[in-house]
Amino acid sequence: APSLRLSANLSWLFADRPGIVERLGRAAARGFRYVEAMDAGGETPASLADACRRAGGLQFALINAPPCRPPSGDLGLTALPDRREEFRAGLSAAADLCSALSCPTLHVMSGRTTVRSPEVRAAYVDGLREAVQIFAPLGVTCVIEPISNIADYYLNSYTDAVAIINDVPGLRLLLDLFHLQMLEGSLDSLPAYLPLAGHVQIAQAPGRQEPGAPGDIDYGAVLRQIGEAGYSGCVGLEYRPSDGAEAGIDWLIEMGYLQPH
Template sequence: MPRFAANLTMMFTEHEFLDRFAAAKKAGFDAVEYLFPYDQPPEAIAERLRAQGLTQALFNLPPGNWEAGDRGLAALPDRAEEFRASIDTALRYAEATGVGRVHVMSGLASRQDVTALTAYRDSLRRVCDAAGAQGLDVVIEPINTRDMPGYFLDDFSFAADLIAELGLPNLKLQFDIYHRQILHGDVLMGLREMAPIIGHVQIAAVPDRHEPGTGELDDARILRELDALGYEGFVGCEYRPAGRTEDGLDWMRAFA
């Protein structure tokens, strides 16, 4: 049975952020993830995790200035110093929350730009070295350019090839089913081919990014495939509820 993690950036937004931990636990989740924790002190988040008995599954490194349009720093050669500082920030939060993996966003750049590609490789080596010293995995996620135009990492095969090329033991693939379907389709075959390098999975219905089971894919079959493949990691519920979060959780209860 999949281990579901509520994405608190998208789910339970009826509540203030720190109150979403209790709401997730009450709804039946044992783990949580979110995009960025940096608006809250790490100690405050750690206290909510402890109080609710929740596991922190994942969060992202600081992305730069999100409000100004930044979507990560790793492939931006002129932001290398800022990227290095973002690693230190993320690792402080990782230590406080006990998270086992962090996601590195590449940023907006062209893969045809050699300087961006070099910066990205260098950034991944740097963050994997620092995170590895803390026993953490690093995950990279291809994101579709319909939702995020200009995103550097927009191809699953490229991501898999890069992981193989770099040979970093704690560098893994974040396989988001929603992004995979939009980018390439062939979700089940992609899972089968890439299972050995997958470090985290996320799910949302395609195309509207609502609850699993409400879109064009047979999400229940995909989740069963994860079980058949022996995947033991978390499945992050990175979807936007169509209504009140708690009212749309029947899909998850079917796996209880």
């Protein structure tokens, strides 16, 4: 069977369960070994780590550095030079979380700003360098993700992301194929971007539902392509299940990517 390490995104899947601890249990029951989330879901680092152990040793693959308050609140602060102290406090909280969870990958979000000045870009790059300096010694890879559907999100282009990754040694790409399809109109660039990826996420486009749903992306072919390219990181299921809970998981089992429990 194909070997991709699938990660259940607990901020999106199992939304019929009230909290992150219940969702962890459900992920384990469905056969997942890896999970990811936007944040700790109101848990402390210690209580979330304990819940992972109780769920059969589920391993966190990815978490975001706070603050991360969608849809209308802060989505990172890296490109906001006047909020450096809050940015650093977020990195400190993220370090506690990554250490408690042994989480290998941290998404450092750019923040929301419509200002495109050289000063903002310099602040963004400096902030990312600072994050890498903190997290590399902890064995944690920092990743950045171009986002297609939030008008004022600073990092909204893959070309920009690649240029910044080339500027910041140790920084990697969070390659979300939904956003790639929406920003570029195809996945033609996938072979170029995959070697830069520290984490991959998938959802159908344009509706952002489960990968096996009808849409613009042939995920049977794309997942095969990712496996054949030798990508060894996790593939996060960051999609909105059409049934609000577990749609799409059976398709991944049928495709051989997930072993049922």
